[in-house]
Amino acid sequence: MKRLLLSLVLVLPLLAGCTKKDNEIAIGEYDSMTGSEATFGLSSNKGVRLAIDEINAAGGVKGKKLALTAMDDQGKNEEAAAAVTRLITQNKVVAILGGVASGRSKAAAPIAQSKGVPFLSTGSTNPDVTKIGNFVFRVCFIDPFQGFVMAKFANENLKLKKVAILRDVKNDYSVGLADAFVQEFKKRGGEIVDDLSYQSGDIDFKAQLTQIRSKNPDGIYIPGYYTEVGLIAQQARQLGIKAPLMGGDGWDSDKLSEIGKDAINGNYYSNHYTTESTDPAVTEFIKKFKAKYNETPDALAALGYDAAKILAAAIERAHDLSGNAIRDELAKTKDFAGVTGKITLNENRDAVKSAVIIQVDGKNRKYVTTISP
Structure with missing residues (x-):
């Protein structure tokens, strides 16, 4: 009941006034605003809403206001598919934003494709997402590039x-990053001493970590979500493993430090942008985001913001x-010119852009370096 009430609280303000009118353009968004990775969806939604508020304040698109309907997929593939179906059939949206998790986008995007409705994912990095069809796009880089980035940095x-690998075997995102990292790290002459798995929702990783400890790796690549990574970091340090831990953008949440505490400090992950950037577009975005939400925007918020701006520009040109x-x-x-970098959508409808390496320092995220395609 609490989850249902929270979902209604999140969605109802966005639905207000979103009935299609002649002076409005209806667009949809679905994201995981409740569930195990709720920080991803909430952040993305905040970025989308900030962008739409700015666009509407500046006169809208084609002289009309953008009317956003946002739906919560609860972190479930079937709910993502249902949300997109409702957005298209009931809300009559002209395009859809959202989809941080690759698995949920793979469930939802085929519906948009079949209906001929443009689908712009904010953070789904698995390569197969845009292979669904020519109406499916994304503003984030893809797993092979992210895996390449961390393998290059590690080397x-x-x-x-x-290096040892610990992957979430039920997560398309985690598997994709792990495969790409292994390929590139081996290509550079590195050795993968072990490749073990866990599943989302697990809380005890000591068996896998004990086996990894016996191989004495120089580092451990854990391309999962913050929900499990924080626990893995704690248990690794409890077992005396001192090797650096590495991951992907699924680490990017304040909850990572809340769960991992001091054990996660000093470790590295690849990400879409850094709050330490001096780019005026980035600093202005952070300033506006803090003013609206009283918090520092993470990468998912930045991607949501960029996605909404890119979609609005495309609608304006259409x-x-x-x-x-x-x-x-x-x-x-x-x-x-996005907050997450200069974005070009290639022939596969994937974003071509740079990635940054971040080091965790409590709730601070220290910029280390940028790695370009």
Whole structure:
């Protein structure tokens, strides 16, 4: 009941006034605003709403206001599919934003594709997402690049020779990053001393970590979500494992430090942007976000913001509000100056952009370096 009430609290304010009117353009968003990875969806939604508020304050798109309907997928694939179905059939949206988790986007995007409704994912990094069809796009980089980035960093910056892998075997995102890291690290002459698995929701990782400890790796790559990574970090240090831990953008949440405490400090993950950037676009975004929400925006908030801005620009350029017209303009996105970098959507509808390496220091996220495609 509490989850249902929270979902209604989140969605109802966005639904207010969102009935399609002649002076409005209906767009949809679905995200995980409750469930185990709720910080991802909540952050993405805040970024989307901030962008839409700015766009509407500046006159809207084609002289009309953007009317956002946001739905909570509760962190479940079937709910993501149901949300997108409702957005298209009931709310009559012209395009859909959202989808931080790759598994949920893989469940939801085929519906948008079949209906000819443009689908722009904020944070789904698994390569298969955009392979669903020509109406499916994303503003984030993909897993092979993110895996490449951390393998390069491990090899060139950390000088690691032997790495163990601990992957969430039920998570498309985690498996994709792990596969890409293994391929690139081996290509660079590194050795994978062990490759073990866990499942989302697990809380005891000591068996896997004990086995990894026996292999004495120089580092451990854990491309999972903060919910399990924080626990893994604690248990690794309890077992006397001192090797650096590495991961992907699934670590990017304040909850990581709450769960991992001091054990997560000093470890590294790849991410979409850094709050330490001096780029005026980034500093202005952070300032506006803090003013609206009284918190520092994470990468998912930045991706949500960029996605909404890119979609609005495509709708503005489109000769009408049909799915085909908006789709065609999204495909033309080139060198868009986003908060998460300069974004070009390639022939596969994936974003071509740089990644940054972040080091955890309590709730601070220290920028280490940028790695380009």
